[in-house]
Amino acid sequence: MWRISLCSVRHYWALFAGTFxxxxxxxxxxxxxxxxxxxxxxxxxxxxxxSPSVTLKDGTGAAxxxxxxxxxxxxxxxxxxxxxxxxxxxxxxxxxxxxxxxIALRRRDMGLLRLVGAGxxxxxxxxxxxxxxxxxxxxxxxxxxxxxxxxxxxxxxNGTGLAPVDLxxxxxxxxxxxxxxxxxFMAVLGTxxxxxxxxxxxxxxxxxxxxxxxxxxxxxRGVMGALSLLTGGVMLAVAPGAGTEAATPLxxxxxxxxxxxxxxxxxxxxxxxxxxxxxxxxxxxxxAGRLAAESARTSRRRTASLVGPVLAILAIVxxxxxxxxTTGAATQADDRARTVAQLVVEPAHGDTLxxxxxxxxxxxxxxxxxxxxxxxEVAVAGPDSVWKEQAAVADPATLARTHRITVAEGxxxxxxxxxxxxxxxxxxxxxxxxxxxxxxGLFGGRxxxxxxxxxxxxxxxxxxxxxxxxxxxxxAAPAPSRADVLLGGQAAGSVRAVAAELxxxxxxxxxxxxxxxxxxGRTATDQDRLNRLVLGVLTVPASLYALIAVAGTLVMSYxxxxxxxxxxxxxxxxxxxxxxxxxxETLSTSVLGVLIAAGVVxxxxxxxxxxxxxxxxxxxxxxxxxxxxxxxxxxxxxxVVVSLAATGRLxxxxxxxxxxxxx
Numbered sequence: 001m002w003r004i005s006l007c008s009v010r011h012y013w014a015l016f017a018g019t020f021x022x023x024x025x026x027x028x029x030x031x032x033x034x035x036x037x038x039x040x041x042x043x044x045x046x047x048x049x050x051s052p053s054v055t056l057k058d059g060t061g062a063a064x065x066x067x068x069x070x071x072x073x074x075x076x077x078x079x080x081x082x083x084x085x086x087x088x089x090x091x092x093x094x095x096x097x098x099x100x101x102x103i104a105l106r107r108r109d110m111g112l113l114r115l116v117g118a119g120x121x122x123x124x125x126x127x128x129x130x131x132x133x134x135x136x137x138x139x140x141x142x143x144x145x146x147x148x149x150x151x152x153x154x155x156x157x158n159g160t161g162l163a164p165v166d167l168x169x170x171x172x173x174x175x176x177x178x179x180x181x182x183x184x185f186m187a188v189l190g191t192x193x194x195x196x197x198x199x200x201x202x203x204x205x206x207x208x209x210x211x212x213x214x215x216x217x218x219x220x221r222g223v224m225g226a227l228s229l230l231t232g233g234v235m236l237a238v239a240p241g242a243g244t245e246a247a248t249p250l251x252x253x254x255x256x257x258x259x260x261x262x263x264x265x266x267x268x269x270x271x272x273x274x275x276x277x278x279x280x281x282x283x284x285x286x287x288a289g290r291l292a293a294e295s296a297r298t299s300r301r302r303t304a305s306l307v308g309p310v311l312a313i314l315a316i317v318x319x320x321x322x323x324x325x326t327t328g329a330a331t332q333a334d335d336r337a338r339t340v341a342q343l344v345v346e347p348a349h350g351d352t353l354x355x356x357x358x359x360x361x362x363x364x365x366x367x368x369x370x371x372x373x374x375x376x377e378v379a380v381a382g383p384d385s386v387w388k389e390q391a392a393v394a395d396p397a398t399l400a401r402t403h404r405i406t407v408a409e410g411x412x413x414x415x416x417x418x419x420x421x422x423x424x425x426x427x428x429x430x431x432x433x434x435x436x437x438x439x440x441g442l443f444g445g446r447x448x449x450x451x452x453x454x455x456x457x458x459x460x461x462x463x464x465x466x467x468x469x470x471x472x473x474x475x476a477a478p479a480p481s482r483a484d485v486l487l488g489g490q491a492a493g494s495v496r497a498v499a500a501e502l503x504x505x506x507x508x509x510x511x512x513x514x515x516x517x518x519x520x521g522r523t524a525t526d527q528d529r530l531n532r533l534v535l536g537v538l539t540v541p542a543s544l545y546a547l548i549a550v551a552g553t554l555v556m557s558y559x560x561x562x563x564x565x566x567x568x569x570x571x572x573x574x575x576x577x578x579x580x581x582x583x584x585e586t587l588s589t590s591v592l593g594v595l596i597a598a599g600v601v602x603x604x605x606x607x608x609x610x611x612x613x614x615x616x617x618x619x620x621x622x623x624x625x626x627x628x629x630x631x632x633x634x635x636x637x638x639x640v641v642v643s644l645a646a647t648g649r650l651x652x653x654x655x656x657x658x659x660x661x662x663x
Contacts, residue, residue, distance in 0.1 A: 027142025
């Protein structure tokens with residue numbers, strides 16, 4: 001059967017071209033992500049000898065030594081890993097759809113093989129052989145593309161600033177082996193279900209049926225669709241009450257599961273919806289509109305395969321962009337709602353404010369309170385591990401005057417040695433509540449066992465740990481990077497004038513005083529810019545890949561429609577009517593894919609929004625309309641251009657001999 005597989009691939013090269021391109025690009029995307037991730041692993045995270053360190057024992061008695069100043073590559077590694085996951089998900093989605101679609105287009109050929117004596121296992125081996133014949137060269141081409149693009153990708157990643165240090169291209173052998181293995185696995189996985197379907201084809205049934213009139217909703221497809229629908233529904237139902245940390249993966253993977261369910265169950269509900277959408281076309285363009293509607297109704301597999309790529313990429317990109325932008329918008333809204341201080345004071349030069357500058361601010365008669373938490377990195381011991389945590393030396397009572405902070409447990413007051421206050425997120429995640437003991441270590445200093453006296457709910461204004469005054473590691477006491485100033489009396493009504501007075505009092509060469517709203521707006525702009533950068537790394541490669549997959553699916557579809565279009569021409573359908581039929585069909589499937597993706601993303605965004613908390617209100621919903629609109633327009637444009645070009649090619653070949661020619 002291997003020789004038959006090779007002959008089949010050579011004969012139906014146009015049919016397998018879409019699978020080849022999709023798989024090669026998928027391997028390239030996975031290889032580039034894996035090589036960039038390997039480059040981050042090759043960076044030494046420890047600064048070396050001489051840096052302050054601390055040794056703590058976890059709950060099991062095992063000692064762990066952590067060093068201050070270790071590079072934190074977790075952020076860029078998470079982004080790259082997620083980019084690889086998105087690329088792999090889209091690749092599996094597209095490859096599975098194209099393999100199933102290719103078998104459906106060749107059902108008559110499978111019936112002929114069964115008619116001349118080929119058994120079901122032989123047909124299945126032939127289909128798997130075709131898959132390997134396409135997958136092996138596609139994986140090699142994808143690895144070559146990844147090897148060429150990896151160094152440029154690493155240099156481009158350095159230009160984004162996502163990594164704390166410049167990355168150097170690492171060894172490519174194992175990332176490329178991993179990418180090639182993933183590509184072969186996905187090709188075989190996508191072909192297994194299709195090969196089972198091909199092996200069950202009966203000779204007489206296949207010869208009687210048209211290419212796409214076979215039963216599309218098999219038991220396996222229906223079961224997988226129902227399970228995906230149930231899984232996605234449960235995830236999104238649980239997400240609102242799961243907390244912010246757990247809601248993120250629930251919303252993302254729940255949305256993906258719904259997208260998979262919408263694609264698998266597409267042959268059931270897509271044709272009726274398309275016929276409903278085509279009703280206005282029957283009035284505007286009776287012949288072409290009716291042909292487009294009937295084509296969607298009779299060719300259910302083709303309809304689902306055309307809607308699938310558009311639905312998949314818009315659902316994935318929409319879910320990631322909406323979750324990330326909504327998180328940023330909720331954080332910004334919470335910061336604005338909790339900030340009571342009217343002014344923010346930053347150092348004009350350097351990174352921290354001095355004790356004299358903070359004292360000068362507090363001595364001003366127009367100032368009611370000044371909170372200046374001094375950030376400090378500590379190591380915290382848990383039951384099974386030791387990790388780094390962000391802490392701050394601050395007075396909780398003063399912090400509560402400049403920010404709206406709720407005392408969830410305990411009491412609000414000055415911290416004494418041997419006590420600590422924790423944020424609500426820290427308490428919920430690690431189970432440290434009032435009366436519990438927290439063991440933490442100061443880098444270059446001592447190990448402290450402190451009792452939790454308060455659990456504070458203050459959003460980003462409250463770090464994980466609030467330490468008492470006098471806490472320090474190696475060297476001098478920590479200094480604040482900024483101070484929040486609360487004005488009292490009539491001074492609160494003239495914020496800018498007081499800001500100018502404080503600048504003159506302390507010294508314009510020493511501090512920079514700005515209104516809190518202005519400072520928060522600048523911080524929000526910087527965060528939005530970073531979010532868009534992360535979204536670009538996550539979604540742009542997968543989006544380009546999906547657009548090529550849309551084009552490949554259309555090419556596969558029209559490669560087997562020569563008989564259909566030739567028959568229309570024999571019956572008197574005009575050239576313009578055939579072109580408009582292709583246009584309406586492509587527009588209908590693209591628009592329907594966009595609408596279904598929008599519904600899926602809306603469900604995921606609603607569930608995720610319910611898990612976010614904003615002081616005094618509801619979390620805002622933020623959608624990257626520009627990015628999604630551009631991607632939608634690109635999907636529609638690619639579909640229209642490819643379908644019209646393929647239709648034009650078939651129209652030039654349409655004649656009487658084509659009706660009886662071999663396809």
